[in-house]
Amino acid sequence: MKNKEIEDNKNKEKVKNKKKFYILILALVFIISLIGWWLFPTQETKPPQTQTEDEESLMGTLPLPFPFPTGEPLPNNHPIQPEHNLDVFESSNIIYDGSDTYFRNELDDWKLYVLHNGEQEPEKVMDEAVYYMTKVEEKILYTQSNELGIFMIDTDGSNKEQITGDSTHQFIVQDSWVYYVDASDRNRLTKVKLDGTDKVVLSDDEIHSFLIQENCIYYVNRSNELNLYKMKTDGSSRLLVSKDSVTNLKILDDWIYYLFENNIYKINKDGLELDIVSNEYIQFFQISQDWIYYRTEGIGGNLWRMKLDGTNKEQISISGYDLDFIEIWDDWVFYYSAFLNKELYHLDGETKKISEKDISNLFVHNNLLFYLDNNDFNKLYQMDLNGENINKIVDSTVTEYEIYDNKIYYRNALDENKLYETELLGENNVRVIDQRLLQYEMYNDQLYFIEDSDQQRLFQYDMETKQLTKITDEQVYQFYILNEKIFYTSQEGSNIVNLDGTDLLKLTSDIENPKILGDWIYYVGYGEHENLYRIKQDGSEQTKLTTINTNNYMILNDWIYYIEDWKLHKIKLDGSEKVKISDKSVNLLLSIENDWIYASSSLNASPISVYTTVFKVKTNGKSYEELINGYIEDLEITDKGILFTENQESYRTFKVNIDGSNESVLFTPTP
The missing domain is CATH 2.120.10.30 (TolB, C-terminal domain)
Structure with a gap:
């Protein structure tokens, strides 16, 4: 297809899309008018609920x-x-x-x-x-x-x-x-x-992504509307290859494959030959050997494959649910759909569904699947990746489990929720320790836990020698381990201690949400106001960086992103160069993905309802887009999409793409 024909097709497609858009707007106005007759603000709502582990394992990434x-x-x-x-x-x-x-x-x-x-x-x-x-x-x-x-x-x-x-x-x-x-x-x-010498800056362009083939660099230019460029590996001979806004860049042999307006195009390396491979609405694609694997649009977006020229299209998945990811592993394609059975697809055309069971807490280890069978009192099972050779590993009700150092550690609900261990095949099923545990964590072959007693002391238990060591004499409320340090809270405040209990460092303020970067510990401390601090790991050079509204902050590259005066800000790691990103009101910082900050703001629409807006804004503050508006109770964001529960009668759980498109119902609770 000639370049002019391609451009004409693009323009026609844009006109069609505009017509669809106007029709959609009129339909939405009509629907909203009808909804207004039956919506009433005094609707009774349930108290906020946190996600259970089962829900997280189903809704999150595998x-x-x-x-x-x-x-x-x-x-x-x-x-x-x-x-x-x-x-x-x-x-x-x-x-x-x-x-x-x-x-x-x-x-x-x-x-x-x-x-x-x-x-x-x-x-x-x-x-x-x-x-x-x-x-x-x-x-x-x-x-x-x-x-x-x-x-x-x-x-x-x-x-x-x-x-x-x-x-x-x-x-x-x-x-x-x-x-x-x-x-x-x-x-x-x-x-x-x-060897670390001869550092050279090749281009002043802001780079989104790049690939190298032979002696040329192909890159997506964020400074210029995601246009595709190429240059020599020494930075010379810079050339515009395509004016399309390019995503999902792939190179195979003499062709460059990419997405533009959700269609797959291919262009030769000098930009003179352009062809459209597929005009379907495609979310993303991968290339393996002579095939393109891709996911289609909308609710029930399925997994397909086609030849590199767009012919021989074959449907792989007919799940009817949004696919969370596609990955290619040797001769297998693995794809996962939230609230649906996990499936493996072999490249020879054979599709195998792994399980029809009602399962949760799915975990993959050493090419085996471990899961809890919800129809069998949450007992722990194991099976092969193809769904065969199913074995019951634990015959007791399991509340939670983890795999560490090729052993399974789990809480036994039939024995006061005490900690047990077993081999991967279920042999040698024994209790680890007689104490009841309020909280525990496995780290470096040691079990750290808070005892379930009035004293609530923190202990270390050596899994090999069976030696029990007391870390603290004071009552511990909670703890976590980060970079060879134990952070814990007690009646006296926040503390940092080595794994063996030495070098106790007591902070002058309570510590929340610590992050370790190099020699520094960043954390939120509470005094007259909430403040963001940093301190050396040896306890020296404690420095207040800025005032912060919540303990909700994120570090990316050389910047800290946080909320102050209920507005998004960023500040350098040393507290310099404080910048307000946006004047939009914000309550919660959710995530940072591909130079977009995802956040939410809420207001009380009535005494019992909270109206929430989820939006994204560029890290430089130049672009702002609203993604979700509504009565939202639980909210979680990943690089795969946004999950939320409506605060309405049905309490349905929804999933929406990271750009706010393709909203779909994942789960409706049974009355």
């Missing part, structure tokens, strides 16, 4: 022991020959080098693990949380959660080196260079040698 790959080509283990080899090593959440698999283990706070070829049990590579990574020869490059920069280690976890201290969310290795988006410097594309 909790995997490691994330499935992102669909981008995974790096192969080719040796690098500087200045000659053009192999590309792109950062992702998982690495498969043809033999071993390196992954972020969600079961151990996203620390780096490796599963060697032919082995069943993974081993820990290092004791740090990892975000993005890639493997180059016998080195692993990665970014981590508690320290800015790109780091490099040997594959056994030794010899850690820092390549750069710049913050980044994407990096690619080619030749002896690391290319990355420098979030510390206006998202400019930068490169640096593997």
Whole structure:
């Protein structure tokens, strides 16, 4: 298809969309008028309810022991020959080098693990949380959660080196260079040698995403309406490839594939040949071998695949519910739909539904599915990923469970909710400790818990030696472990202590929502007003950064995002450069995704009803969009979508896309 024909089709499609839009507006006005006759503000409402663990496990993203790959080509283990080899090593959440698999283990706070070829049990590579990574020869490059920069280690976890201290969310290795988006410097594309020398800024454009093929960089330019550009790897020969607003960028052979206005297009690398692959309304797509896997529009958006030229379309999923994600893993496509059975689809055309049971608390570990059977008194079961070989693991009612170090730890409702452990296949089902626990956490092969007694002291229990050690003499209300430190609250206030109970640090104010970044602890303290503080981990240099309305704040790159005077603000990590982002009223900061801040504001529409608006605003404050308006009780936001419960008669639970589109009912409670 010629470029002019493509543009004509785009214009026709826009006219159709406008007509649909006007018709939709008229229909909505009519519907709203009818609704006004029966809506009444004195409707009795139920008290706010928090989500149960079962609901969270059903509504949230499937909790995997490691994330499935992102669909981008995974790096192969080719040796690098500087200045000659053009192999590309792109950062992702998982690495498969043809033999071993390196992954972020969600079961151990996203620390780096490796599963060697032919082995069943993974081993820990290092004791740090990892975000993005890639493997180059016998080195692993990665970014981590508690320290800015790109780091490099040997594959056994030794010899850690820092390549750069710049913050980044994407990096690619080619030749002896690391290319990355420098979030510390206006998202400019930068490169640096593997040894940390010769840092070069390649472009002043603000980069959304980029890919490298051969000696060219293809990037989406956030500074110019998400147009697609290319340039040489030295920053020269900058060229506009497409004026479309590009998302979901993929490159395969001589073609660039992307989404524009939710249609899939392909364009050659010089921008002279443009063709439309599919004019369906597509939410997102992945490419594997000769197939494009994609999700269609609307409620019941299903999973399809088609050839690279748009032919041979085949429907994979007929779930009738919105798919939360698509991931490609060897010969399998894994897709998940909230409040629906989990399904695996094999590329040879065979679809297998895993389970028809009413299940909850689904967990994947070592290629096995663990779940609670709601029709069998919440007993714990296990089965293969294809739904076969179902085994009952625990024959008691289980209130909660977790898998740690290849053992299952669970609370037994038939024994005063005491903590038990069992092997993955259900052998050696024994009580861990005789004490009843108010709260517990497994960390570094140790069990930390608050005793269920009047004293409520904090203890450490060694799982191997069975030795019990008292951490505190004072009454502890709650605790959590973060970066080798225990944070706990007591009658005297907030405290920080080492895992063995040494080096107790008592803060002058109560501590809420602490976050550790490098040598600093950031937290909200309470005095005459709520204030945001930071303090060195040794207790020195306590500094008030700013006043804050709630303990609700987020840190991204070099900025802290928070609420002050019920308006969105941001401030540098050291308390400098305070900026008001928006004059819109805000009660709750929800999430930050792709340079958008998601937040909500509420007002009392009546003494018993709260009217809530969920909106998003750019981190620079330049764009604002309302996503949801209504009487909302529970609200949760993820990168997959927004979940909320209406504060009305039915208390239905809804899901809406992250951009506010495609609202659908997920769950209606049984009367």
